[in-house]
Amino acid sequence: MDTTIYPHLQTGLAILLGAGLITPLLASKRQLAGIVNLLAVVLAGLFFASSAINVLSGPGAPASFDLQLAGLTIPLLVDGFSAVFLLLIAVIASVVALYCIGYMQMAHYRHYSLRGFYFCYPVFIAGMIALVTVDDLSTGFTIAWQLMTLTSFWLIRFDHHDPVIVRSANKYLLLMQLAWAAVLTAGLLVPGCGWGTPLHYIAEQLGTLDVGLRTLLLALAFLGFGMKAGMFPLGQLWLPDAHSVAPSPISALLSGVMLKTGIYGLIRTLFWMTPESMPAHELQYWGMAVAVIGVVTLFIGTSQSLKQVDAKRLNAYSSIGQIGYIILAIGAARYYLGPNAALHALALLAILGAFLHVLNHAIFKSLLFLCVGSVQYTTGTKDLDKLGGLFALMPITAIIAGIAAIAVSGVPAFSGFTSKWAIVAATLLSGKAAGIFVIFGVIALVTSAMTLATYVKLYGMTFTSVGVEWNTDGNAKVQEVGKLMLAPKLLLTAICLLQGLCPWLFVALFGRVLATSEGVLTHTLATPALLATLSERYAGVAVSNASGTAVAFSLPLVMVALLVVAGLFARWLKHAGGAQTRQAPVWLCGYQTLNNANRYLSSHIFDAFKKFMKWTGGNVRA
Amino acid sequence: MTTATLHPIWSYVQVLLNLLVFLALAPLFDGIVRRVTARVQSRQGPPLVQSFYDVLKLLGKENIDSTGILPFRLAPVIAFASMLCVIAILPLAGRATAFTAYADAISLVYLLTLGGVAVLLGAFASKNIYALIGASREMTTMIMVEPILFMILLLGVLKTGSLDLSAVIYGTPMAAFGLPGMVMIAVSLFGLQAFVARQPFDMAEAEQELLGGPFIEYSGPNYALFKYYMMLKQMFYAYLPIAMFVPLLGTGFYLADLALQLVLTAVVFLLIGLLSATHPRYRIDQAIRYFGVLFLIALAAIAAAVVL
Numbered sequence: 001m002d003t004t005i006y007p008h009l010q011t012g013l014a015i016l017l018g019a020g021l022i023t024p025l026l027a028s029k030r031q032l033a034g035i036v037n038l039l040a041v042v043l044a045g046l047f048f049a050s051s052a053i054n055v056l057s058g059p060g061a062p063a064s065f066d067l068q069l070a071g072l073t074i075p076l077l078v079d080g081f082s083a084v085f086l087l088l089i090a091v092i093a094s095v096v097a098l099y100c101i102g103y104m105q106m107a108h109y110r111h112y113s114l115r116g117f118y119f120c121y122p123v124f125i126a127g128m129i130a131l132v133t134v135d136d137l138s139t140g141f142t143i144a145w146q147l148m149t150l151t152s153f154w155l156i157r158f159d160h161h162d163p164v165i166v167r168s169a170n171k172y173l174l175l176m177q178l179a180w181a182a183v184l185t186a187g188l189l190v191p192g193c194g195w196g197t198p199l200h201y202i203a204e205q206l207g208t209l210d211v212g213l214r215t216l217l218l219a220l221a222f223l224g225f226g227m228k229a230g231m232f233p234l235g236q237l238w239l240p241d242a243h244s245v246a247p248s249p250i251s252a253l254l255s256g257v258m259l260k261t262g263i264y265g266l267i268r269t270l271f272w273m274t275p276e277s278m279p280a281h282e283l284q285y286w287g288m289a290v291a292v293i294g295v296v297t298l299f300i301g302t303s304q305s306l307k308q309v310d311a312k313r314l315n316a317y318s319s320i321g322q323i324g325y326i327i328l329a330i331g332a333a334r335y336y337l338g339p340n341a342a343l344h345a346l347a348l349l350a351i352l353g354a355f356l357h358v359l360n361h362a363i364f365k366s367l368l369f370l371c372v373g374s375v376q377y378t379t380g381t382k383d384l385d386k387l388g389g390l391f392a393l394m395p396i397t398a399i400i401a402g403i404a405a406i407a408v409s410g411v412p413a414f415s416g417f418t419s420k421w422a423i424v425a426a427t428l429l430s431g432k433a434a435g436i437f438v439i440f441g442v443i444a445l446v447t448s449a450m451t452l453a454t455y456v457k458l459y460g461m462t463f464t465s466v467g468v469e470w471n472t473d474g475n476a477k478v479q480e481v482g483k484l485m486l487a488p489k490l491l492l493t494a495i496c497l498l499q500g501l502c503p504w505l506f507v508a509l510f511g512r513v514l515a516t517s518e519g520v521l522t523h524t525l526a527t528p529a530l531l532a533t534l535s536e537r538y539a540g541v542a543v544s545n546a547s548g549t550a551v552a553f554s555l556p557l558v559m560v561a562l563l564v565v566a567g568l569f570a571r572w573l574k575h576a577g578g579a580q581t582r583q584a585p586v587w588l589c590g591y592q593t594l595n596n597a598n599r600y601l602s603s604h605i606f607d608a609f610k611k612f613m614k615w616t617g618g619n620v621r622a
Numbered sequence: 623m624t625t626a627t628l629h630p631i632w633s634y635v636q637v638l639l640n641l642l643v644f645l646a647l648a649p650l651f652d653g654i655v656r657r658v659t660a661r662v663q664s665r666q667g668p669p670l671v672q673s674f675y676d677v678l679k680l681l682g683k684e685n686i687d688s689t690g691i692l693p694f695r696l697a698p699v700i701a702f703a704s705m706l707c708v709i710a711i712l713p714l715a716g717r718a719t720a721f722t723a724y725a726d727a728i729s730l731v732y733l734l735t736l737g738g739v740a741v742l743l744g745a746f747a748s749k750n751i752y753a754l755i756g757a758s759r760e761m762t763t764m765i766m767v768e769p770i771l772f773m774i775l776l777l778g779v780l781k782t783g784s785l786d787l788s789a790v791i792y793g794t795p796m797a798a799f800g801l802p803g804m805v806m807i808a809v810s811l812f813g814l815q816a817f818v819a820r821q822p823f824d825m826a827e828a829e830q831e832l833l834g835g836p837f838i839e840y841s842g843p844n845y846a847l848f849k850y851y852m853m854l855k856q857m858f859y860a861y862l863p864i865a866m867f868v869p870l871l872g873t874g875f876y877l878a879d880l881a882l883q884l885v886l887t888a889v890v891f892l893l894i895g896l897l898s899a900t901h902p903r904y905r906i907d908q909a910i911r912y913f914g915v916l917f918l919i920a921l922a923a924i925a926a927a928v929v930l
Contacts, residue, residue: 389749391691402693411739412732421728428728431780435928438780442921445731445772449765452735456761460746464693465754539724550723551784558724559733562710566703574699574843577681586688586749586839600754608907609762612914 005051005078006065009086009133012047015040016126023118033118034101040122041097045090048129052083052090056509061518064135064198074143075198077135080516084355084509085132085264088362091495092256093125095488096249099370102484103249106377109159116154124151124253131261137187137221139196142180149176152258156246168241175227175238183224183265186217199272207275211282218286221269229262230320231327232297236304236618243316244382248373251312255319256366260358263326266290267354270334272519280339287335288436294331295440298324302447304618306454307610309603311372311382314458315365317618318408321451322361328444329354329423332437336430337524342546343433345533346426348525349543349552352534353422355510360415360499364407367492371401374481374489375462379472384458384602388467394480398463400489405455407496410448413556413563415499418541420448425543425552453606461602470596501556504536633720637710640719644709647884648853649673651860651891655820658895673853680846688839689747697744698840698847704736705854712858713788715880716870726785727775731768734858737851738764744848745836756835759906760826766913767816771859773920774806774866780927791862796869802927803867809920810863814894816913817859819852821898825906860890 019040026033055062055078064077078086100121104114127148134140153176157169188194190205206214227234239259243251270290274283301320308314329350336347374397375390376382391398403414410416427441461467472478480486499506514526525531535542540555586594603620610619653670660667687694711725711733725733738760745757777799778790796803816823827835837848864886870879904912 391693391747395692406739409739410732411736412729417732421732424728425726425785428776428779429783429785431783432928435925438776438928439921439925442769442773442776442924446765446769449735449768452739453761453765456739456742456746456757460742460754460757464689464691464743464747466749545783549784549786551786551789552726552728553724553785554726554729555724558721559707559729562707562721562724563700563703566706566710567699569706570699570702570847573681573702574847577678577683577843577846579682579685579842581685581687581842583690584686584688588751594749598751600751600758605754605758606762607758608905608910609765611907612910 005054005062006076008047008051008054009076009078010067012044012051013126013129015044015047016122016129019122020119020126023122024115027113027115027118030105030114031101033114034104037118037121038094038097038101041125042094044122044125045094048086048090051078052086055083055516056080056512058516061516072139073196074140075135075196076133076140077199078133079518080513081267082132083516084359084513085260086129088260088359089125089128089132089257092253092362092366095491096252096366096370097121099373099485099488100249102482103247103373103377108380112158117158120151120154123147124155127151128257128261132264135198136196137183137199137202138194141187142184145180145183148258148261149173149180152250152254155250156242158247158250159245165245168245172238172242175234179224179227182220182227186220186224189217199268203273203275206273207277214278218269218273221273222266225262225265225269226293227262228259229266229327230259230297230301230323231293232300232320232324235297235301235320235323239320240313240316243319244310244312248312248369248376251315252366252369252373255315255369256362259319259323260362263323263358266327267330270330271521274520276520284335284338287331287333287337289331290334291328291331291437291440294324294326294328295443296324297321297327298447299443300616302450302454303613303616306450306457306606306613307618307620309384309620311375311384311387311458311462312369314384314454315368315372318451318454319361319365321447322357322365322408325420325423325444326354326357326361328440329357329426332426332440335434335437337520340433343430344524345530345543345545346430348530348534349422350426351521351525352507352510353419353426355513356419356422356503356506359506360407360419363492363496363499364404364415367400367404367489367496368408370489370492371397371404374485377485378478378481379468381471384461386467386471387462388465390468390478391463393468393478396480396486397489400493401463402459403493403496405459407500409452409455413500413560415496417500417556418503418554420444421552421554429551457602457605461605466594467596467599501560503541503554503556504538507534507536507541630720633718636714636717636719637721640709640712640714641706643714643880643884644854644857648850648857649677651857651888652853654888654891655895655898658892659899662896662899677846677850680849681843683842685842685844689749691747693743694747695844697740697747698844698851700743701737701740701851702847704733704740705851705858708733708858709854711787713791715876715883716788716792717876718788722787725787727779727787727790728785730787731772731775735764735768737855741836741848744840748839750839752832752838753836756826756828756832756838760836762906762910763816763819763823763826763913766910766917767813770809770813770913770917770920771817771862773924774810774863776924777802777806777927778866780924791865792870796867799867800930802923802930805919805923805926807863807867809916809923813916814860814890815897815901816909818856818894820894822901822904823909824903825909828903857887860894861887864890
């Protein structure tokens with residue numbers, strides 16, 4: 001076993017905590033503080049990445065490690081599963097830190113000191129890293145959770161002159177403390193377990209309990225992590241408020257990675273805290289319950305997202321919806337892992353879908369928040385009723401936002417496609433063996449059409465159509481943001497495109513995760529026969545059934561090639577007639593001119609559908 | 623589940639044949655609808671090839687760009703290209719093309735969505751209120767109708783346990799669909815006008831009130847591409863239930879199967895023409911309720927197929 005894993009992890013954490021002490025001293029020089037913060041986060045990120053890569057390239061799951069800290073014993077465990085989250089947090093935190101340098105110089109923040117901001121930023125990252133590496137539900141968990149929660153609370157209420165923002169932040173803090181209490185209670189109530197008991201021991205003890213108490217304890221842990229992840233109905237209580245009022249880079253971190261720590265907890269609860277001595281049918285009930293919650297979350301979250309006119313609220317509700325897909329996939333995988341071995345291949349596909357969607361969502365949702373942030377930076381508003389026509393004014397941001405928007409909608413060859421494909425295929429192919437999951441799959445498909453509608457609206461009303469020229473104060477010139485804010489978005493766009501076009505890379509990564517983790521997923525799914533059903537090639541990913549026939553495939557590169565050839569033909573046809581092109585103003589039936597009063601607002605769009613879906617809540621200006 | 627293994631070259635010829643059949647026949651089928659409508663209204667009606675002439679004429683006419691931004695120019699190209707891809711992967715008359723093995727039923731549905739996205743992109747780029755109203759209605763219709771189409775395919779998925787297109791469309795003999803199959807045929811008949819965006823479900827274009835909706839600012843070659851896209855899409859949606867539910871002849875002659883399917887598709891177009899000439903347009907809120915009911919019936923059929 002590689003001995004550098006835990007030292008590198010600790011070095012990274014020490015750098016972040018050290019930066020939290022030093023950077024605030026430089027806060028009066030805004031750009032310098034931003035650069036120091038960036039350097040610290042990148043340096044720490046490199047240590048985390050080195051630790052993660054060591055784990056993932058290792059021969060098997062590494063041993064856990066007991067950190068002695070001021071008389072406390074904190075068990076740490078970085079297996080393949082944690083390593084991926086380490087990498088994800090390291091990448092997004094570094095990119096967002098780069099974005100912060102430019103964004104925090106926004107005119108609106110002129111009178112705010114950045115001291116608190118640059119104290120909280122690295123400590124927040126350290127908290128998230130700690131949360132995905134501690135291996136208990138008590139001492140280490142408490143330290144990590146509180147580091148993450150308290151600092152993110154201060155980051156959310158950064159713009160504290162607005163009482164609405166302070167109220168949202170307070171609500172966030174309160175609910176996260178409840179979630180902490182729920183998980184902590186679950187960890188301490190298990191007989192024979194106390195402060196600092198490692199997770200595998202808790203799981204063993206849970207196996208010896210009677211059903212009632214076990215269900216209660218698992219449910220408590222599940223509620224706690226579900227609250228963090230944004231599960232229905234708990235997510236609706238805090239998520240849209242908190243995510244929409246935080247500074248945009250912080251929103252990107254909240255949606256992109258902080259929600260994923262909740263998902264991390266859910267997966268740990270469902271697959272690591274459920275001992276194999278538990279009866280199979282009880283585990284299947286858990287899978288079913290989680291899948292139902294996932295379906296409700298994805299449907300309700302997305303339909304609420306469709307109704308929003310505030311760009312950041314829209315993104316926040318959409319995060320709930322996308323998290324719903326992940327929860328559905330986790331639940332389906334848990335259910336399929338039952339005694340029916342024929343379903344195990346689908347369990348593999350479902351958990352692969354969850355894994356891919358965690359990575360894809362982290363990238364495209366961060367990107368969307370950064371784009372909305374850029375729009376807010378330059379226009380001063382995030383109200384879709386006031387925006388419009390930015391494509392001509394900030395074309396690079398517009399194209400980047402377009403890629404992110406079609407990625408979240410799951411358009412073929414972009415990153416959301418393969419993950420949603422895996423989740424939907426895993427539910428549909430179950431057929432008669434798990435009938436209700438087919439219905440879940442249909443609902444997931446309906447929902448992805450609603451996601452598309454949501455992002456067509458966001459994109460259309462921000463970047464195309466018209467409006468912004470009438471709704472910004474005259475002295476602010478709307479223009480493309482600087483290179484410092486474009487660079488991080490371009491980096492994320494590159495990753496997003498890579499995820500879309502080369503899903504096989506991430507399927508291979510998933511294979512390493514299984515190989516370097518312990519637990520039921522590895523024991524049941526990482527068998528050669530099952531892994532053989534999932535073939536990855538350069539063109540994409542295919543799933544075959546027991547007899548070796550391919551039954552589902554996602555081949556983005558082929559699709560892109562087809563589309564390009566067809567597009568070239570279409571372009572040829574368009575020019576074949578030799579028609580002339582002329583610019584002319586829009587024609588509004590002769591007697592109207594284009595102005596702010598003659599505009600179709602974002603809040604009017606899908607009006608009939610929004611009324612039809614009124615029962616799902618989250619209505620705006622009803 | 624492909625009927626026979628053919629020489630690889632042949633499967634590429636098949637792609638061209640698919641495209642040729644659709645590109646050549648889609649305007650003619652559109653002509654049928656126009657002709658039927660005219661007859662119902664006691665008019666002579668245009669010749670069957672009129673829609674061809676329209677596209678050719680539009681290709682040569684002046685292209686007026688009211689926005690000057692890329693999405694506006696790109697939208698018709700994406701829409702047309704996405705539909706060509708759908709046709710290229712479609713196993714026409716039971717025979718897989720070279721590309722059928724690269725896309726499953728989920729990919730097909732998402733490709734169809736891409737065409738819709740392109741229409742919306744163009745509409746939103748248009749800066750025109752009517753285009754936006756049309757886009758809003760088009761998207762609403764898409765949300766409700768696309769899942770219904772998918773559930774028709776899903777019946778085949780459930781029977782064969784595969785998402786492979788040849789298996790989904792041709793893998794199950796009609797009788798094996800049983801009661802859910804009968805319900806789904808009814809659903810596809812009642813959803814037909816919505817699939818092809820004809821009256822009473824042409825709220826998005828609604829010439830009399832929205833003057834073409836999403837396409838209002840388009841002219842010349844751009845509009846020609848959109849028109850061709852709409853005709854191809856219409857033919858695809860009319861063809862799909864035929865392919866799903868009418869068994870192949872089993873004579874082994876590909877052309878006989880193809881001819882039968884196309885004749886039946888023409889009959890479907892007669893029906894489309896009759897229905898659209900005799901039904902007034904729904905309001906969008908009425909249409910949503912109609913689709914809602916249709917959706918629930920289709921979902922019930924799927925549930926029955928899972929249980930039975």
